[in-house]
Amino acid sequence: MxxxxxxxxxxxxxxxxxxxxxxxxxxxxxxxxxxxxxxxxxxxxxxxxxxxxxxxxxxxxxxxxxxxxxxxxxxxxxxxxxxxxxxxxxxxxxxxxxxxxxxxxxxxxxxxxxxxxxxxxxxxxxxxxxxxxxxxxxxxxxxxxxxxxxxxxxxxxxxxxxxxxxxxxxxxxxxxxxxxxxxxxxxxxxxxxxxxxxxxxxxxxxxxxxxxxxxxxxxxxxxxxxxxxxxxxxxxxxxxxxxxxxxxxLKSESRLVVENHIKAFNDILDRIEKDITPEIIPKVLQSFKSDGSFPNTFVIKNSRIYSLKASIKDSFKIFATELCHIVNSEQKPQVKHIVIDCLGDWNI
Ligand SMILES: [Fe+2]
Ligand SMILES: [Fe+2]
Structure with a gap:
């Protein structure tokens, strides 16, 4: 209730x-x-x-x-x-x-x-x-x-x-x-x-x-x-x-698995920038920023994800949720396609 x-x-x-x-x-x-x-x-x-x-x-x-x-x-x-x-x-x-x-x-x-x-x-x-x-x-x-x-x-x-x-x-x-x-x-x-x-x-x-x-x-x-x-x-x-x-x-996660995820996230951003529109990227990166009351999940350098401050599972969830909020309904099918492609490329 x-x-x-x-x-x-x-x-x-x-x-x-x-x-x-x-x-x-x-x-x-x-x-x-x-x-x-x-x-x-x-x-x-x-x-x-x-x-x-x-x-x-x-x-x-x-x-x-x-x-x-x-x-x-x-x-x-x-x-x-x-x-x-x-x-x-x-x-x-x-x-x-x-x-x-x-x-x-x-x-x-x-x-x-x-x-x-x-x-x-x-x-x-x-x-x-x-x-x-x-x-x-x-x-x-x-x-x-x-x-x-x-x-x-x-x-x-x-x-x-x-x-x-x-x-x-x-x-x-x-x-x-x-x-x-x-x-x-x-x-x-x-x-x-x-x-x-x-x-x-x-x-x-x-x-x-x-x-x-x-x-x-x-x-x-x-x-x-x-x-x-x-x-x-x-x-x-x-x-x-x-x-x-x-x-x-919490077991620390293998370095290579973490790196695979970071690479996949960045490939997704690159492909969206190239194939859909560059406008989405700053909005997505901005959405990852904490309001200062809690640690950031992602460390961003040169407009790309540099490291993760949370577990892979939580980072993945935040990445997907924010991306979903920012893209419009017309862009969604194309973004979905890019996400599936990039995750496959990195064996995720
Ligand atoms: Fe407290
Ligand atoms: Fe405390």
Whole structure:
């Protein structure tokens, strides 16, 4: 069933008192930030999870203000791991809220302190001996370490009341649309992101097994990139992720086979230029360029493909998809003929 998508120009309440306050740039690779408002025992406690990269600061600050009003206070920041796209806005929020505390793992702190965060206001996840953070409102957050997914000190956070699991980069992915909630087709972008950024499948297996065990009743997976996963699709994504070979698991492909593909791609471009029209080529090459939020799949030199930065299978898919988008319906049969010819020539 296709889910309705909320308006992401403002904050989105993804569960009671939990708000997505991220930014959408309509880029391939989007970041998310979340605000948790705890209310109870006559008190309020505001927690910001993974405050995001600096270009998103204005959007995030605006959205928080829309939820809490102009006179708000932030009490705590939680950092999943050390990367600047997760953490850097903590520095700016701490300037406005001098008492703002930070909870993260000791491994993460050893690195994030160099951003200029205040040592006295750091609390290590390891200090919570029960594995749970108890908030003054009476709520509890469970800490679920996810070592080497992708950093050794990465730690997910589970909101025990609202059953929302904040996973950092795990379950993050590239997005084809700016929509907030994942559909099954999000897997393509999630797969690519994990293949590149996660070191080994063992880390994914452990993380997913621990989530199944320690957060078995979770309703939402809220990652730091891409789309939010609702209960209905959770098992779909978890079962795919725990089996996915990533990083070091991916066998490097034979040099000659890679070269055959590069030669075939370039022959296709040469033949299109010569037999159909040269106008297509710059458009195709331009379409391979990432918007800067993620690595390029192809390295281009002198208007031809020089090397591949992704697997042969993924590169082939991107090459074919972009070519298909760019040629018009009249050119398509001729292009198809050229593609089949060139692939045959290179034994593909
Ligand atoms: Fe990261
Ligand atoms: Fe990230």
């Amino acid at each position: 296709v889910q309705t998508q909320p308006d992401y120009s403002g904050p989105v309440e993804i569960a009671k008192d939990i708000y997505w306050v991220g930014n959408r740039n309509e880029k391939d690779f989007e970041s998310n930030a979340y605000l948790r408002v705890f209310k109870g025992n006559g008190k309020q406690f505001n927690l910001l999870i993974d405050p995001g990269p600096s270009p998103d600061f204005n959007a995030i600050a605006n959205k928080i203000e829309q939820v809490l009003g102009a006179d708000y206070q932030l009490d705590l920041v939680y950092l999943n791991h050390q990367d600047p796209d997760v953490c850097i806005n903590t520095v700016y929020f701490q300037r406005h809220f001098p008492k703002l505390q930070i909870v993260t793992s000791e491994d993460t702190w050893r690195l994030v302190r160099y951003y200029g965060l205040k040592e006295k206001q750091f609390i290590a996840t390891e200090n919570f001996k029960t594995g749970r953070i108890k908030v003054k409102t009476g709520h509890q957050l469970r800490l679920i370490p996810t070592p080497y997914a992708h950093f050794r000190g990465a730690c997910a956070l589970f909101d025990e009341e609202q059953k929302v699991l904040f996973t950092g980069d795990l379950f993050g992915g590239l997005s084809e649309t700016a929509d907030l909630y994942a559909e099954k087709d999000y897997w393509t972008g999630m797969k690519t992101f994990h293949e590149i950024y996660m070191p080994t499948n063992l880390a994914l297996q452990k993380a997913v097994a621990d989530f199944r065990q320690q957060a078995s009743d979770m309703q939402i997976i809220a990652s730091q990139h891409g789309k939010i996963i609702r209960r209905e699709l959770m098992e779909y994504f978890m079962s795919k992720l725990e089996k996915l070979p990533v990083g070091l698991d």
